Amino acid sequence: MTWAALIALCVISYGLKAVGPVLVGGRELGPQLRQTLDLVAVPLLAALILLQTTAVGHHLVFDERVPALGVAGVLVWRKAPFLVVVLAAAATAALLRAVA
Amino acid sequence: MAATVATAPSRTLTGAAGIGIAVGVYGVSFGVLAVAAGLSPAQACVMSMLVFTGASQFAFVGVLAGGGGVLAAMAPAVMLALRNTAYGLSVAPLLTGPLRRRAVEAQLVIDETTAMARAEDDPRAARRAFLATGVSVWLCWNAGTLAGALLGGGLGDPRAFGLDAMFPAAFLALLAPQLRRPGAPVAAVAGAIIAVAVLPFAPAGVPVVAALAGVVPGVLVARGVRP
Numbered sequence: 001m002t003w004a005a006l007i008a009l010c011v012i013s014y015g016l017k018a019v020g021p022v023l024v025g026g027r028e029l030g031p032q033l034r035q036t037l038d039l040v041a042v043p044l045l046a047a048l049i050l051l052q053t054t055a056v057g058h059h060l061v062f063d064e065r066v067p068a069l070g071v072a073g074v075l076v077w078r079k080a081p082f083l084v085v086v087l088a089a090a091a092t093a094a095l096l097r098a099v100a
Numbered sequence: 101m102a103a104t105v106a107t108a109p110s111r112t113l114t115g116a117a118g119i120g121i122a123v124g125v126y127g128v129s130f131g132v133l134a135v136a137a138g139l140s141p142a143q144a145c146v147m148s149m150l151v152f153t154g155a156s157q158f159a160f161v162g163v164l165a166g167g168g169g170v171l172a173a174m175a176p177a178v179m180l181a182l183r184n185t186a187y188g189l190s191v192a193p194l195l196t197g198p199l200r201r202r203a204v205e206a207q208l209v210i211d212e213t214t215a216m217a218r219a220e221d222d223p224r225a226a227r228r229a230f231l232a233t234g235v236s237v238w239l240c241w242n243a244g245t246l247a248g249a250l251l252g253g254g255l256g257d258p259r260a261f262g263l264d265a266m267f268p269a270a271f272l273a274l275l276a277p278q279l280r281r282p283g284a285p286v287a288a289v290a291g292a293i294i295a296v297a298v299l300p301f302a303p304a305g306v307p308v309v310a311a312l313a314g315v316v317p318g319v320l321v322a323r324g325v326r327p
Binding site: 040 | 111115118119122138139143146147151152156160170171173178182184188189191192193195198206207210211260261262263265267268270272273274275279281283284290292296299300301307314318319322323
């Protein structure tokens with residue numbers, strides 16, 4: 001039963017991923033559709049950033065992740081290299097947790 | 101569009117490797133949790149290779165660990181995987197190879213690869229970022245899962261190292277350059293508001309998918325229509 005569910009999940013998750021690349025990929029798209037697709041990732045990433053920083057289950061919680069994202073935000077604004085941004089965020093959260 | 105600036109391949113590779121390492125550590129914790137929830141190491145590894153969507157996989161084993169059945173575990177896993185359809189549509193114009201190649205590349209469509217690709221203006225640089233990140237994350241996620249499934253517990257909580265704070269920071273760094281596009285700031289703010297608004301009552305995964313509606317005001321603004 002577990003194997004069957006597992007295989008079903010593999011098929012479903014691949015199918016969900018493949019809709020765009022298989023059906024749309026490689027085609028010439030109109031400028032309006034291109035513009036829309038260019039924006040698709042933006043609200044999803046914004047939601048992901050916000051929820052990964054503040055959500056626990058169905059609630060918003062302000063913990064060590066929030067100042068960590070603040071540090072990351074300042075570094076992004078100062079055009080710091082990507083790895084510096086990510087490591088600084090981890091270090092901030094780890095430090096605050098160690099102190100707490 | 102303004103003059104496009106492509107990130108140097110070496111910087112793309114560094115970024116892809118960095119994301120891969122962070123994901124790999126989470127792969128270890130996934131392997132540990134999966135085995136603790138009752139999956140065999142083989143099942144955990146097949147899941148990481150073929151499902152290859154971290155959030156869905158954690159949700160699946162989380163329900164099993166909480167005593168739920170496999171069917172109950174499927175629902176949140178599928179909900180969380182839904183956003184990959186939007187990501188797949190977003191990166192589809194970049195994937196211009198033959199069908200067989202696109203069918204393989206589709207497996208790499210996840211948060212990290214879409215964010216890395218979409219942070220690039222130049223299509224070739226974007227394709228390079230997508231593939232480099234996809235291969236790096238796939239290898240690290242699976243190596244981590246195998247290690248976690250075989251080693252079991254006793255590796256410590258990744259939160260103590262602040263690893264959970266790495267992902268939003270990475271996505272922020274990757275979202276920032278995209279905000280220069282017309283309508284993108286509006287789409288980002290609308291997406292965030294929608295996600296928070298539905299969070300209290302929507303099942304896991306739905307808030308991020310619902311945020312997709314933020315594209316609508318973004319496109320309207322980009323076309324010069326004031327909503």
